[in-house]
Amino acid sequence: MSRVAMLIDESICMACRGCQVACKQWNDLPAEQTTQRGTYENPPDRSAITWQLVRFREYVQGENLQWLFLTEGCFHCGTPACVAVCPTSALKQDPDLGIVTVESDLCNGCGYCTQFCPFDIPRRDADVLTGLGKAFKCHMCQDRVTNGLIPACVKTCPAGALDFGDRNEMLAKGKDRVEYLKQAGFPNANLYGEQEMGGLGRLYVLKERPSAYGLPEDPQYPVLEPVWQNVVQPLGTLAFGAAALGVLAFWAIARRNINMEEVE
Amino acid sequence: MIGNRVRAIREADEVGAIRIRWIPKYSLMERVLHWGHTAAFLLLAVTGMVLFFPFLRPFAVGEAGEMVRVAHRGAAIAYGALPLVYVILEPRRTWMSVKSVFKISRYDVEWVKGMIPYYMFGKHEAMAPQDRFNTGEKANAVVIILGSVVFAITGLIMWFGKGFVPIGVYQVMVVLHDLAMIVTVSMFVVHLYLAVVHPLMWAGLVSMRYGVTSAAYAQEHHALWYYGPERAKEIYEAQKAEAQSDQE
Numbered sequence: 001m002s003r004v005a006m007l008i009d010e011s012i013c014m015a016c017r018g019c020q021v022a023c024k025q026w027n028d029l030p031a032e033q034t035t036q037r038g039t040y041e042n043p044p045d046r047s048a049i050t051w052q053l054v055r056f057r058e059y060v061q062g063e064n065l066q067w068l069f070l071t072e073g074c075f076h077c078g079t080p081a082c083v084a085v086c087p088t089s090a091l092k093q094d095p096d097l098g099i100v101t102v103e104s105d106l107c108n109g110c111g112y113c114t115q116f117c118p119f120d121i122p123r124r125d126a127d128v129l130t131g132l133g134k135a136f137k138c139h140m141c142q143d144r145v146t147n148g149l150i151p152a153c154v155k156t157c158p159a160g161a162l163d164f165g166d167r168n169e170m171l172a173k174g175k176d177r178v179e180y181l182k183q184a185g186f187p188n189a190n191l192y193g194e195q196e197m198g199g200l201g202r203l204y205v206l207k208e209r210p211s212a213y214g215l216p217e218d219p220q221y222p223v224l225e226p227v228w229q230n231v232v233q234p235l236g237t238l239a240f241g242a243a244a245l246g247v248l249a250f251w252a253i254a255r256r257n258i259n260m261e262e263v264e
Numbered sequence: 265m266i267g268n269r270v271r272a273i274r275e276a277d278e279v280g281a282i283r284i285r286w287i288p289k290y291s292l293m294e295r296v297l298h299w300g301h302t303a304a305f306l307l308l309a310v311t312g313m314v315l316f317f318p319f320l321r322p323f324a325v326g327e328a329g330e331m332v333r334v335a336h337r338g339a340a341i342a343y344g345a346l347p348l349v350y351v352i353l354e355p356r357r358t359w360m361s362v363k364s365v366f367k368i369s370r371y372d373v374e375w376v377k378g379m380i381p382y383y384m385f386g387k388h389e390a391m392a393p394q395d396r397f398n399t400g401e402k403a404n405a406v407v408i409i410l411g412s413v414v415f416a417i418t419g420l421i422m423w424f425g426k427g428f429v430p431i432g433v434y435q436v437m438v439v440l441h442d443l444a445m446i447v448t449v450s451m452f453v454v455h456l457y458l459a460v461v462h463p464l465m466w467a468g469l470v471s472m473r474y475g476v477t478s479a480a481y482a483q484e485h486h487a488l489w490y491y492g493p494e495r496a497k498e499i500y501e502a503q504k505a506e507a508q509s510d511q512e
Binding site for chain 2: 087088089090105106107108109110111112114115116117118120124128130131132133222224225227228232233235236237239240242243244246247250251253254255257
């Protein structure tokens with residue numbers, strides 16, 4: 001199987017939040033106790049037990065008001081920084097499907113993934129003081145997908161806003177849809193995720209610019225990741241090796257040359 | 265070691281007993297600080313490197329890894345609290361030590377020049393006179409003190425700042441924390457060698473264990489401290505002149 005992707009058409013989404021519920025149900029995630037904040041958006045943020053969340057945004061342009069919805073979840077980047085920084089290899093990228101997953105048994109909760117993700121996706125259930133806890137995020141229902149099913153959120157979407165399949169097919173579908181939207185009076189319509197971060201596994205058809213949805217216009221791979229992993233870490237190994245070898249060499253020379261009887 | 269013993273024997277020849285005159289160097293609190301800090305440093309280094317070196321990954325994984333991270337935090341509290349407690353207990357001594365550690369004179373430059381022949385070949389003629397800490401010890405202290413400041417700032421941000429500080433800032437903290445680790449652990453390797461392994465450097469370990477040093481050792485290695493600046497300079501000039509005439 002080749003790389004897969006989810007295509008989320010935000011021009012179709014009616015924000016029923018069925019995907020949110022289906023995600024919780026399939027992954028056996030508990031509900032969150034929340035308070036009424038005067039919005040349909042609930043819970044207030046994604047968390048270790050809420051991997052998928054529909055955002056509600058009121059987008060005002062002059063006289064125009066648009067209610068924009070965004071189904072947030074992991075983007076399954078083509079070049080995932082979280083996988084590169086994970087010290088335990090708990091985060092993995094499926095070599096065929098391109099799905100990025102966290103293996104809970106391996107995760108030690110260090111939280112590097114949460115701090116190197118340009119989309120702020122992985123979330124920990126960690127205690128601030130002890131740091132005990134693990135990172136969680138959407139795994140694109142890898143268990144279902146590898147058994148011939150589609151992700152739970154896609155399966156449940158009653159409006160047909162969510163689609164899933166071969167990434168190239170999804171790209172083609174998305175582009176067609178963007179063309180249609182442009183004709184239909186949404187000149188800013190665009191497809192988000194074709195090139196970003198090595199190509200995303202979560203593609204959005206958007207009516208407005210990505211920033212109107214709170215998405216980064218140009219998400220960048222963290223510059224410090226390769227510096228850290230490919231320069232600082234080998235440098236450390238080299239420095240310790242040099243210090244240890246240097247000390248050994250010094251010791252050998254000193255032992256040969258210093259006549260203890262002469263020393264005063 | 266033997267050299268000093270020989271001198272001690274000569275001194276004590278008439279009496280017919282081996283006698284080394286011990287003089288106090290480190291207070292009890294200084295030694296507790298030093299060894300407590302060493303223990304915390306080692307625990308921090310070991311638990312930290314588990315996340316740093318790819319070949320140590322098996323120890324970083326899962327629940328065991330979580331325990332390693334908790335141990336790192338516990339050790340970090342000890343590492344940060346020990347110096348603070350020491351400062352409260354012995355503020356004047358702290359100030360004295362910090363001042364002498366950060367003071368650089370031309371003797372330090374000359375000491376560095378004479379360092380290689382001295383440590384590798386035992387050429388001890390006319391080494392520049394040293395204060396209570398010699399240049400190498402001072403360099404070690406400066407690296408550890410500045411490194412600890414970097415550790416504290418970056419560590420606290422990494423500990424409590426997740427979600428509060430921008431991820432760009434956090435990423436810089438991770439890299440700085442690692443760089444500080446590389447510098448301080450490399451320094452530690454050298455410090456360990458000179459303090460414990462090197463054949464000439466026996467007195468430092470004794471001082472750190474019992475708080476005293478031999479007067480003969482202090483005369484030769486810490487003249488500035490033992491004699492005071494003027495007398496130390498006189499002796500140094502005389503030794504240099506002697507070494508010069510020996511060569512000619």
